[in-house]
Amino acid sequence: MNSKKLIENSCEACHIDAPLVTDQEIIELKPQIPAWEIIDVNNIKRLRCSFAFNAYLEGLNFVSKVAAMAESEDHHPEIILEWGKVTVSWWSHKIKGLHKNDFIAAAKTDSIYSD
Amino acid sequence: MNSKKLIENSCEACHIDAPLVTDQEIIELKPQIPAWEIIDVNNIKRLRCSFAFNAYLEGLNFVSKVAAMAESEDHHPEIILEWGKVTVSWWSHKIKGLHKNDFIAAAKTDSIYSD
Numbered sequence: 001m002n003s004k005k006l007i008e009n010s011c012e013a014c015h016i017d018a019p020l021v022t023d024q025e026i027i028e029l030k031p032q033i034p035a036w037e038i039i040d041v042n043n044i045k046r047l048r049c050s051f052a053f054n055a056y057l058e059g060l061n062f063v064s065k066v067a068a069m070a071e072s073e074d075h076h077p078e079i080i081l082e083w084g085k086v087t088v089s090w091w092s093h094k095i096k097g098l099h100k101n102d103f104i105a106a107a108k109t110d111s112i113y114s115d
Numbered sequence: 116m117n118s119k120k121l122i123e124n125s126c127e128a129c130h131i132d133a134p135l136v137t138d139q140e141i142i143e144l145k146p147q148i149p150a151w152e153i154i155d156v157n158n159i160k161r162l163r164c165s166f167a168f169n170a171y172l173e174g175l176n177f178v179s180k181v182a183a184m185a186e187s188e189d190h191h192p193e194i195i196l197e198w199g200k201v202t203v204s205w206w207s208h209k210i211k212g213l214h215k216n217d218f219i220a221a222a223k224t225d226s227i228y229s230d
Contacts, residue, residue, distance in 0.1 A: 056191060060182045060183075080195050082193050
């Protein structure tokens with residue numbers, strides 16, 4: 001596994017036979033995205049995190065930035081915009097679970113929020 | 116009930132003691148928003164509709180327009196942006212169900228998609 005920080009990576013093309021992250025890799029990568037939880041939806045693991053906003057249009061602005069990043073990485077999350085918060089979920093549809101790409105994209109999402 | 120078309124109305128301030136739409140009102144209003152389904156989430160009715168997009172950033176553009184409308188109406192839906200589609204749900208949090216505002220907002224959402 002590439003030992004660079006997640007935020008310094010780009011998502012690589014994910015093929016249908018790409019490997020899911022192993023439990024050991026999750027242990028190594030998860031501390032870099034501490035606010036994210038790993039959830040299970042229909043037996044498919046996802047990374048999910050909610051981000052708070054005092055103003056609705058600030059939330060929308062965050063959605064736009066995350067979506068632009070997603071498009072540039074060619075990896076697209078579920079983004080839920082509501083009053084007061086935005087919830088982002090990353091997973092890899094093709095392999096029905098978590099790929100390292102998802103951890104990279106989660107770290108980049110955190111970075112957008114921090115800015 | 117105001118007999119104007121939904122699209123010609125604006126959302127009115129919704130108070131905690133505002134009335135839920137009656138079954139009769141639903142029968143009258145629903146034909147104006149035929150693509151929307153009425154779903155039940157934790158015993159709270161919502162109007163929900165998914166809109167298809169061939170390009171991710173077109174979906175994002177639709178999210179931005181619906182969010183701008185929501186802000187101007189001071190009534191905020193749940194908007195889910197994914198690759199290929201955007202799903203919008205309208206309900207009235209304060210009264211835990213559907214108010215006429217939600218039908219008005221759904222009609223305006225359809226109008227944004229049609230444009």
